[in-house]
Amino acid sequence: MSLVKTILLGRPNGIRSKLRKVVGGGSRDVDTSPDSSYSAPRQDSRPAPAEQALGLHPEAPKDITPPEGYEVVLHKDALKPGKVVEIIIAGKAIAVANVDGEFHACTNSCPHADGPLGEGELDGSVLSCPYHGWRFDLSDGSCLTNADVTLKTFDVAIEKDAVCVRL
Numbered sequence: 001m002s003l004v005k006t007i008l009l010g011r012p013n014g015i016r017s018k019l020r021k022v023v024g025g026g027s028r029d030v031d032t033s034p035d036s037s038y039s040a041p042r043q044d045s046r047p048a049p050a051e052q053a054l055g056l057h058p059e060a061p062k063d064i065t066p067p068e069g070y071e072v073v074l075h076k077d078a079l080k081p082g083k084v085v086e087i088i089i090a091g092k093a094i095a096v097a098n099v100d101g102e103f104h105a106c107t108n109s110c111p112h113a114d115g116p117l118g119e120g121e122l123d124g125s126v127l128s129c130p131y132h133g134w135r136f137d138l139s140d141g142s143c144l145t146n147a148d149v150t151l152k153t154f155d156v157a158i159e160k161d162a163v164c165v166r167l
């Protein structure tokens with residue numbers, strides 16, 4: 001039953017749980033009123049609740065034209081050195097990491113058993129999967145645990161204040 005619950009509601013410390021705590025105020029009650037999905041445009045520069053939950057502030061710049069084939073994924077000051085985060089962009093879940101000021105991106109899905117790499121631990125350029133601890137070097141995608149495996153990585157470009165990823 002707990003596997004089904006995890007599939008439906010997400011992991012206890014996963015992105016869905018964090019968003020649910022902020023958006024739902026920690027409650028699982030769902031507002032089914034007709035206006036429950038409406039959200040008025042924000043009039044100030046404070047981060048939206050979801051961005052606060054993920055610690056992604058400032059929000060990704062909207063006035064940047066990314067290089068051809070790239071997508072703007074976050075503001076370069078939103079992710080501190082040594083941190084990694086899961087981001088959904090263009091329908092893909094990717095993990096973006098700040099390695100001592102240099103950004104790296106890879107698929108969020110661990111090649112071992114689909115662990116969420118955006119919730120992993122970063123040590124230098126080595127990212128450890130939170131599920132079984134497989135280790136990957138983000139500089140080239142090599143797996144330090146299993147030499148037969150390579151992690152899919154994405155090119156990253158910095159455009160003014162924006163971290164852009166070629167998907």
Ligand code: FES
Pocket residue numbers: 110111112113114115129130131132133134
């Ligand atoms: S799922 Fe990543 S190490 Fe097993």
